Amino acid sequence: MRILKYISLLLFLFFVGLSVFVSTQKGDYDVTVSKVIKNPRGIVFNYINDYKNWETFCSWIKNDKSYQFNYPGLTLGQGGSCSWTSSSSEGSIKTITVKENESIFQKMKNNEAPFDMYWSFKDTVGGTKVTWRNKGKLDFKNKVAAFFSGGIKSVVSAIYEKSLENLNSTLDYEINTYSIKVNGITTLPGGFHLKQYLHCKQKETEKNVSILVSRMEYFFDKNKLRSNGKPFIIYHKYDRANNDVAFSVCMPVKDSINIMPGSDIQSGKTASYTCLKTTLVGDYSHTQKAWKKALDFVAKNHLERNRSGQIIEVHKVGRKDVINPSKWVTEVYIPVYPKAIEVKEEAATEETTTAADTPIEPVTPANRKLVQPN
Template identity: 80%
Template sequence: MRILKYLFLLLFLFLIGMSVFVSTQKGDYDVTRSKVIKNPRITVFNYINDYRNWETFCSWIKNDSSYQFTYPELSMGQGASCSWTSDSSDGNLKTILVKQNESISQKMVSNEETSEMFWTFKDTIGGTKVTWRSKGKLDFKSKVAAFFHGGISSVVGDTYEKSLENLNKTLDYEINTYSIKVNGIVNRPGGFYLKQFLHCKEKDVDRNIKILVSRMEHFFDKNKLNSTGKPFIIYHKYDRANDDIGFSVCMPVRDSINIMPGSDIESGKTASYTSLKTTLIGDYSHTQTAWKKALAYISKNHLERNKSGQIIEVYAVGRNDVKNPSKWVTEIYIPVYPKEDAKLVVDKPIDSLVVATPPTETVAPKK
């Protein structure tokens, strides 16, 4: 009995000593990890700059299925944010400052602990050197947890290393794996839609489309509007010589909708028209490759483009449907005049469309 009392006393003294030791340790931390990602800097930067992509590479998210994310209208660029809940933490992230293709500064709050995160991107042999730095201060509970796991530098450092490795694998496969199929001549039905128009430079097209699609979806949710299909893009102007691209991000609706004057949202309607349909399965960054393949098909088969029509891209399967970019589906419609002996097919969803002449190109990362 006396021995048991001594053991309890020793345990009590140990806990007091450990508490005193831990409480006197510095709560400040500054952890940095780097890795060369085998992709161009613009690709890596754009991927990390969008919070909707973080679920595909952050190790603490991939290892915990209880994470539930909420994304506002703006999920990429300066001012972007996201929030989450899980069995282990609640928190949010916000982008404070962005230098395009160079650096990102963020603020994170997790379980009421605030930290700063910094990303830098530099060209190097074999790809892009990504450096991920985190600064913050731990409360007593977090210092105790870190103490039993080798220290905060070890805990955060290991997490960042695993996440950067996931990022490298994700980009290598998900971004660089795609297929292109020229489906053939179809009759694309017309209909009503709401749109938001924008002019920008060619290098900013992909980024601005993502931003405007999110805004349009937010507009529909806020105003309790129902869309009758997937988002699509109408290209009004593609002037490479003057680097001037004009396009509208659209959402289809059943009937015409009156919009209040002064809004940047407008209503519109397309008529049915004959077009060459081409399907891209993969990340949006390969749309220009799909365009080139479609235009080559038009030339090879002596089709005549209908210049009065506009090229349309439909996001049949997008990032709200599946997180993996390699599984996204974009349908591209280029207006053409039908040949007299051509048999038109009314356009249908991709999984039910059967047409002739289906040359397909598939590209995957080299091992």
């Protein structure tokens, strides 16, 4: 018994000494990791620039299913932020400065411990070189974990290196896997909606659509409004030659809603008209490919565009429904005058692209079919 008491006392003294030793060690660290991501710089930058995408690649999030995120109206670009709670942590992150396609600076708190994050993006052979620098201070719990795992820098580096590996594999599949299908002529029903208008350059369209859709969804959640469908985009102008785009991000509602004067949210109403429907399954970055396939269909089948109507995109399944971009569904509606048309079978075939494939060109069978307006 006396031996057991001595052993217990020695173990107690050992752990007390270890605790004192670890607590007196500096928890400060400055770690930089880099990796070549096999995607263009713009795609990589835009993906990292939106906190709603971080759940798909951050290793500490993917390994802990207890994380619960709170996303405000703005999660993308300068001023974007989010917060979270989990079984082991509580924190928040905010983007301080952004240099488009070049760098991002963010400040994060995790269990009150502050961190600074710096991202840089450079074109290189094979894709984009992403450099991720993290400066921070570990709390006692993480210092103990780091002590038994080879040191602070070793632990932090491993976490961020794994996250960049996840980012590379996620983008390789999630962004590059998509399919486009021309569904045929249908009737797009009209109705009431709330909308927010924006005028911007063509290259800024995808980013701004994402921002405004998030803001509109947040507006509905905050004001406890009930939507009557999925968010959609009305394109009032799309002038590629002059790099000029005007659009409204809309949320359908059952009845007309009066909005206070001075608000950037307005009430609106769309009329019902006949359209050519095309469906994109995949990331929003492929919407212009869906437009092209639809417009080629219009030209090949001698359909007459209805210029009094506007091209509409409906986000049937979006990031609020599922975090995987490869599973998002966007419906593109191009107004045309209703009539029966004779078209080749290729117009209704599906174009599918995955990370391992190149785009599949539609084939042209000998038979033809009659497509009637719905």
